Amino acid sequence: MEFHAVIVCGSGKSLSPFSRIRSTGTPKALLPIANRPMIDYVLEWCEKAFFPRVTIVADSDCQEEIERAIGNFKVNYAKVKQENADESGVDSNDGHNTIIDVLPLDTDNTGEILLHLYKSSSSLDDYRSFVILPCDFITNLPPQVLIEAYRNKEDSDVGLLVTYYNQLDIEDKKSKIFPKNYTIYSELSDGKCQLLDMYSNEDIDFHKALQIRTQMCWRHGNSTISTKLLNSGIFFGSKDAIFKIFDENPDKVTDSYFKNRPITKIVRDLGRRSWRHSSAKETIGCIVLPQQATFFRNNNLPVLMEANRYFMKAQAIAKATQGSGQPQKDKTAANVGIDSLVGDNTTLGERTNVKRSVVGSNCIIGKRVKLTGCLILNNVTIDDDVQLENCIIGNNAIIHSKSRLTNCNVESTNEVVKGTQAKGETLLCLSLEGLVEDESALSEEEESSETDESGSDFSDDYDAEEDEYAGNEDGLFAY
């Protein structure tokens, strides 16, 4: 069997205060997009790919919740499949059955996941390749495109990294939302690309210069630096080839090597390895997603918001074309726009207006409430005369009457007092834990825009790497 998919559920540092960074938060993978946990979209994508086995790696304390979510997904998906089958008259049982399991692994860096794969791989294991997937991506690109790209890779490629361009129209001052990376790749004659190197903005800032190795220039005379390419977090790897490289370099590839870096950096190291040696080594392929496909990663709040709107927009277009305009209703009744979604068991008060918003289930929303461009999670109580614009309201939050919030984030279980007026604030629960956590959460947010990819040990790691680079006096860089 070909692929073993591994879905990596990060902690969602940039999704604070709604992710598990805060004790009130939901595991990142379960944060809803259009009222479905985001991992649903990934699992659905995996189903389309017919991966024989999917492993979800998550923190042990999220394990149960995620397992429950998977259960729901399986039920729902089977239902959808059945419906589709009924419509088309094809037997729904296509003989394909994906094994989905959850692997609890408490780690700060995704590299450890690779270590786990490496350690647990054995000859009995009949998967030839693995696919690392983040839990936060949404795309309409059929997985077959990537699988084909991987199958058609160059002989020397041991893996394929997927990159993409941002297509969302979000104002991104100072590259906060989409980290500015310097991806260096070389184009082959047949349009394929090979990854040579990657530098993060922090690294460039640290050195105050982009350091292009001359050795790379010799190996690849014509290479390209892109500052716009983003890392999709999707990586296809050949088990045999990559683990063979690990086997051959036991000095370098130690447990701490994996524990201290995310998978992206391990991939980058493999990319660097391809040209650092006197003889050409195995390479890493690189594919840029076609612009026609939609792809985004919900790894920070603006994108999460935008993702919800994306689905709302799609829904609005679908509804408008179907012509199922809303039946004329009582004027005093609540109005829910076609670009909005309201979950089950949610009640809306009189003259309440919901536009471009997603409201979760079991919410109680009072009278004359105005929700514009908001994301309301589950079990939220909103009192009368509240106006919310571009806000994200966490689970079980209570917003008291006459509050007006614009561009605010309200943490789960928080209670917003009557008549609060706020703009662009993050309203956190006042708890001791909050105070302590808060600092770390904020600082983390500052330094790592790329959520779970870049650990805070970034610069240190580069130091070590530099030394090693300088230390190889034996002509050409021993690995």
Added chain:
Amino acid sequence: MPPKNKKQKDDVQDERFQAIVLTDSFQTRFMPLTSVKPRCLLPLANVPLIEYTLEFLAKAGVNEVHLMCSSHAEQIQQYIEKSKWSSHNSPFTVYTIMSLESRSVGDAMRDLDNRGLITGDFLLVSGDVVTNIDFSKVMNFHKYKKQQDKDHIITMVLTPASPLHRTRSHVDPATFILDKKTNRCLFYQGIPPVDGKKASINVDPELFEDVEDEISIRNDLIDCHVDICTPHVPQIFQENFDYQYLRNDFVKGVVTTDLVKKTIYAYISENSSEYAARVESWATYDAISQDILARWCYPLGPDSNFVNSTSYRYEAKHIYKEEKVVLAQSCKIGTCTSIGANTTVGERTTIKKSVIGRNCKIGNNVVISNSYIWDGAIIEDNTSVNHTIVASNAHIGSNVVLSPGVVIGFNVKIGNNKRIAHNARVSELPIVSNEDLFDDSFESDSENSENDEPSTPSIPHIDINVQDIDLVGEDGVGFLYVSDKDFDEESESEAGDQYSGIIYQMKSLNVSDDSIASVSNRNKTRKHSRKHSRSRRLSTTSVVSTDFDGEIYSEEEEDFIQEAVATVDRSLNNNHDLDTAVLELNTLKMSMNASYHDVRNATSEALVKQVLKFIKTQTLDPKSAAKKVFERWGPMYKRQIFEFEDGIDLLNILQEKIAQSDKAYNQIILFVAVQTLYDEVLSEEAILAWWNSSKNIEDENIKYVRGLTEQFIKWLETAEEESEEEESD
């Protein structure tokens, strides 16, 4: 009336298209041959090099050619006067300009500006270019870019090849960093050769800021030094009198400084049948000769006979022969061979992949392969010649073996039964060392030049001449030419030889550019001492300084500190405003690729110097001197300090610099400096961190200088405690 003038000027521009040919390479790579003849008159496939360049210019539609001559200028002048280019039906008028003083491309360009010859956009080429590119396309590209971008001043013509292509320069390879979409040049850097040391190209990310999307790093381009320049170019050379080289100084300078605000674009030929290369080393001489014979640069070839006097005819297998060639019946002529008129080849001799000039006499049983025998050379029986150049009128005796890489100079005579070792170069006369004569110019050159080619093409300066009867035989004439480079070349090339298999074999001939050697040797020692001092400082201060670029051209740093100190000094003495001073410094930093650590270092040095000056001239007492200087100029640091560690680094620099001054007052200076910089430039935390980090230094001077400052630190600490107490209340 200004409008009319302008119109006239335009008319003139339309009428004439000028070309400037730099006949001089300002290099010594073709020594010892270039001590007799200038490079541009050396024969390439039996035609003087300059003919290829002029042929290209004729096709490019140039109306006026100016040859900038410096070394052997008379020879060039004479040659041109006699050539067809001076006749009535020449496609352009040709002028020779005696620029005898020039020692570099920069000098020649400045000379050009002084003479005021340039009327419009002009073509700048060196006298050793071989190309068949379609110039009209380049011109269109240039005009188009000029329309798009008013600041466009140079279009460089580059042709793609593989990084290790044989016609690409292996002596000074360079990487162009271009905007992928527009081909605007963002950065230029000469890099160490493929088997050289590991290094990196450090680019300031600010240079990428206005790039829309992607940037390409090109190390696969042949730079044949064909440029279309606007009249701004000589002016910029004039303004920046320290620019020596067209690429390393000028291009790099223009693209990295924001003061000049000019742009440079690269035209990359997309037509794979277009050929462009420069004969700039033995390796490229060999490669281009072979390319010409193999018809890669068609229509340029021996049989095109673009020089009036030649009469080559093409025969199958790329064999070219002139009239009256006498070949013995049993001799074998292999592929890719060209033989000039009146040459005789003896019995059972084999010749392949070689060029034989006119009036040569090749004896019996001679084996010649991959070699270049110039006019009038005599090779006697049973001699074997492989990968060798035999210059005009040289005489090689019988049973001689010329090993690969050998260069036999003009009129040299090698006696019988000799074996000339690899890479030996023999000249007729001992090359006189003119070191004393040209000492001045060399000094200045070597100081400025980063990594290659200091001036004076034909006059060697550090040559050791070995009179050697063993070498040429008893009846021989010739001296072994040894350049400085050869000595350490052996060991170096052996160490880095793992690429030699890939590299074209002639490479072994190539790399000795003795001027480079003299410079790089000096640098080597200098670098060592510098590194040493630096590491010492680091260990005492334990600062995270940005010492990552140690591998890169460190000489730049050395120069940078000197120049930066001079810049700050100037600002201090002329009382510039702060912004100007910072801008100047920053420009310097960018152009020389220095780190902020160096900037801080230089600024501190200048400031401390200024304080000491005030004290020594007794204008001010130590306290007010330090106060005055640091209050006025301290804010410069604001734009040199970005992170916490930077502040600590600065304090360490100051401490070290001040500790070296007179003990009578140095305590006061450090105290005042720290006090003045506190708050505005340095945070309390940085000062405390510095103080604690360097507490344990053993150095007496440093311990002493910190004496007074201790009080200030104590005050800081108590102040902090107080404020903390307040908070906790």
